Amino acid sequence: MNLSTPHALQPFWDLTLSAVRADALRIALEWKLFDLLQVPTSAHLIARQLELDPANTGFWLEALWSMDLLQRDERQPPLYRNTPVASDYLRSDATDYCGDAWTFRLRGMRRFGNQLGEQVRAGQPDSQPTDMTTTIDNWTAAARLQIAQEQRAVTVDVALRLTALIPEFSQARRLLDLGGGPGLVAIALVRDNPLLSGEVFDFEKTVEVAAANIQRAGLEQRLSVRGGNLASDPIGDGYDVIWCSSVLHFVPDLPATLAKIHAALRPGGVLISAHAEIPADPEHAQRVMPYYLSMQMLGRHVTEAGGLSDALQQAGFSHIDSYPEVAFAVAPVSVLVARRSAS
Ligand SMILES: C[S@@+](CC[C@H](N)C(=O)[O-])C[C@H]1O[C@@H](n2cnc3c(N)ncnc32)[C@H](O)[C@@H]1O
Structure with a gap:
């Protein structure tokens, strides 16, 4: 086995990580971040425009960069801009904007997930009228x-x-x-x-x-x-x-x-x-x-x-x-x- 071969548990650790990625995207959509990043912009300016903490805004933008939603240039500190997928589907004025649909899906999955145990235990109550x-x-x-x-x-x-x-x-x-x-x-x-x-x-x-x-x-x-x-x-x-x-x-x-x-x-x-x-x-x-x-x-x-x-x-x-x-x-x-x- 190669030293970098993922552990058998890695897919299940990945599940926990995807929860954080989903939230990074959720707040980006809520705050219309992608509307601001059609042009290269620093974390500092984003923090000022959205009234956020500058240091944590930098970490959050890095997380979005790691998700292929943002590109960054070589400057230090870097300027960030939308990748094509963010520009095409996550910018609120894009023709094919899908941000509300995505957020709706996330909420639905989380709501269902939260009551999954109860549903497996008790089933769907028969008496619930449609x-x-x-x-x-x-x-x-x-x-x-x-x-x-x-x-x-x-x-x-x-x-x-x-x-x-x-x-x-x-x-x-x-x-x-x-x-x-x-x-x-x-x-x-x-x-x-x-x-x-x-x-x-x-x-x-x-x-x-x-x-x-x-x-x-x-x-x-x-x-x-x-x-x-x-x-x-x-x-x-x-x-x-x-x-x-x-x-x-x-x-x-x-x-x-x-x-x-x-x-x-x-x-x-x-x-x-x-x-x-x-x-x-x-x-x-x-x-x-x-x-x-x-x-x-x-x-x-x-x-x-x-x-x-x-x-x-x-x-x-x-x-x-x-x-x-x-x-x-x-x-x-x-x-x-x-x-x-x-x-
Ligand atoms: C998941 S959506 C799919 C919409 C569309 N076909 C698409 O793929 O984007 C299901 C659609 O079926 C319609 N629908 C479900 N049950 C129906 C029924 N009994 N009579 C008429 N329309 C129904 C809903 O109103 C809804 O528009």
Whole structure:
């Protein structure tokens, strides 16, 4: 064994260190540090601008430098500036700003982590009624902020790259973005394909966020919204393409929903499903499981690798192409491109 070979416990020490890194980034976002570091700036000036302790500001900036969020020059003391990732995604006036979404994720993981023991011990209380109004309000707030940020920074690009791989997409006329939240995926796909028009479906209140985004994009002639509950309301029919990402976890009856999606496609139509599944090996599973553990404990559908493909086949889909590890916000998803047969 080489002297620098990490100890077997190192991955678990790393867990404790990542808590400090997360806080270094959390306060940087809270204090809009990256807005100040588009131009090379000293720790001393940052401390003055944000009314901080100068010496500890220096250590904090060094920590962010060690996380590849800041570059520093050779001067002593150095000047710091944003790395490309900080400039592109963490500066509050960047087009693809993702800081609120990241902070939301951190808070959610910590809240869940803090009550993990209790949940493992006692389970989810059966008597807890699902308050639909609160659920819909939460989705609507998410559509305005964190889902919109992640769609802009991540999902839209994935959707464009995936649809470029699907031969049917260039000829498609009618699109459904099912559970589309702010609708930015539908907006990007319709912009990408001049033949395409369609609908964004989500809860009535949530889909108002999409309607406002469609109007802002000037696409009212080609995109409309349809409000309702996927579990009980019609989603339309005759679609050539249905995009559905990170939605199926939340439906009460997965086989019934898949049958409904199948029926909503025209014969020969294509479903693009992007949903996390639990990989069969620990190396891949550890990238997915922490994010989906809370959903598993709430009784949501989080299938094991291959489970969703089986369910799609049972619902009548055929010719299923599989992209098992597609980079998505927070954790990879498994993308399945599934067809309703032409006859
Ligand atoms: C995790 S978000 C995913 C949003 C979007 N598809 C994306 O990948 O960015 C889940 C979306 O599904 C919607 N949703 C969940 N259950 C639904 C239901 N029963 N009826 C309609 N929409 C639902 C939520 O309102 C939310 O917009």
